[in-house]
Amino acid sequence: MTDFTLSDLETIIAERMKASSEESYTAKLREKGVSHVAKKLGEESIETVIALVGEDESRVASESADLLYHLLVALALRGVPVSDVLSELGRRTATTGLAEKASRGMDGTPAG
Numbered sequence: 001m002t003d004f005t006l007s008d009l010e011t012i013i014a015e016r017m018k019a020s021s022e023e024s025y026t027a028k029l030r031e032k033g034v035s036h037v038a039k040k041l042g043e044e045s046i047e048t049v050i051a052l053v054g055e056d057e058s059r060v061a062s063e064s065a066d067l068l069y070h071l072l073v074a075l076a077l078r079g080v081p082v083s084d085v086l087s088e089l090g091r092r093t094a095t096t097g098l099a100e101k102a103s104r105g106m107d108g109t110p111a112g
């Protein structure tokens with residue numbers, strides 16, 4: 001269990017994009033541009049799929065982390081905040097009322 005969030009990673013990525021490409025992989029991706037990052041995202045997706053169907057849970061988690069990191073870099077390069085993605089996900093649950101249920105616990109009792 002960790003309290004590290006996608007928002008934390010978004011903040012780190014925004015900060016590291018200002019570094020030099022010699023000292024930061026994130027800055028190197030920024031320098032190479034969104035097309036390169038989109039290609040990397042495709043590769044990381046395939047590696048995640050391979051892990052999902054044939055590797056152990058720690059490999060699935062590791063490849064998923066690579067995938068999420070590259071997605072967040074791509075979003076940053078396109079100027080799309082993670083909060084926009086979460087808002088879109090939230091909108092999709094609005095029609096079913098499941099977001100409120102999730103925060104209360106699916107059986108209706110308050111979570112935590």
Ligand SMILES: N=c1c2ncn([C@@H]3O[C@H](COP(=O)(O)OP(=O)(O)OP(=O)(O)O)[C@@H](O)[C@H]3O)c2ncn1[C@@H]1O[C@H](COP(=O)(O)O)[C@@H](O)[C@H]1O
Nearest residue numbers: 009012013016017019023024025026027040065066069070
């Ligand atoms: N979460 C990540 C993260 N996940 C994966 N990666 C890097 O993604 C790369 C993927 O490996 P690959 O072999 O596919 O790519 P590569 O051959 O190294 O590089 P390419 O030329 O193919 O792009 C590795 O170099 C990993 O280190 C990450 N690099 C950085 N972060 C986060 O970003 C922060 C800042 O990192 P820097 O920008 O390097 O300071 C770190 O503290 C982390 O929080």
